[in-house]
Amino acid sequence: MPPEHGNALQPPATAEDKTTPATEVTPHLLDRWFQAYVIITGLLVLIGLSGLGVVRRQLREMKEARKQTDSLLKRAIEQSSALSDAAEQTDRLIEQAIHQANTAAEQAKAANMAACAAKTSSENFAQIAGTSVQNIHLAQEAMRLEQRAWVFVTETRVGELQAGKPLSIIIGFKNTGRTPARNVQIATCIDALPKGQVPEPNLEKTQSRGIIPPNGTLFVTIGASRKNAEGVTEKGLQSIMAGELMVWAYGTATYEDIFETRQATMFCYMLQPDGKTFGAADMYNDAT
Secondary structure (H helix, E strand, C coil): CCHHHHHHHCCCCCCHHHCCCHHHHHHHHHHHHHHHHHHHHHHHHHHHHHHHHHHHHHHHHHHHHHHHHHHHHHHHHHHHHHHHHHHHHHHHHHHHHHHHHHHHHHHHHHHHHHHHHHHHHHHHHHHHHHHHHHHHHHHHHHHHHHHCCCEEEEEEEEEECCECCCCEEEEEEEECCCCCEEEEEEEEEEEEEECCCCCCCCCCCCEEEEEECCCCEEEEEEECCHHHCCCECHHHHHHHHHCCEEEEEEEEEEEECCCCCEEEEEEEEEECCCCCCEEECCCCCEEC
């Protein structure tokens, strides 16, 4: 058949009929897919490499962190060891402090006991010293009492008892001590009073009598007061003999002993009805 006839029977060609054949499209698509795969694979590789880098950085950081942790752990161990050593030292120090405290307590106890013993010894010594001083004073006082002068009235007598004559009494002062009585001063008085009355001390002028040696006796004659200076009357004499009129002789003798201490002897005597003897009164008789 002629070509023109044959082409006339075929329908006209369309746009779809003008598409590329399948054999031509498939390689082109494969190239695209391959490129896409390569790109995706490259992206995945890049992502993987990036992730690997991140992992590597994390690993490095983990290593660093581990190193730091190991360092910290090592420091913690060292600090723990140091704390343990410090605790041991503290324990030793505490033990030493306790030991020292116990030692100090023992020393304080011993010191207290020593102080108590010293106080007791001191008190005993003070007591002994006080006793010794007291004994010395007693010994000195005994020596003074033994060596000093002692003046006493050892004799009293009537000089003359007659009517019409003044009444006089003789008194003997004796030094019975071992040393002299110096600067002897004597004051005396005679009073005639009714029975039951007592004299009131009214001593006349004191007279100086000098010294009375050891075992020496000084005699002093004293007379009646001026109101009785004219003498004893007959009635008065009879009253004396009847015990109705009492004759009092009293006074004081003062003197110094060898220790320059002023001593005094007071005396008071009553004439008895016999007109010869005297009796000591219940008052004004004393001596220092």
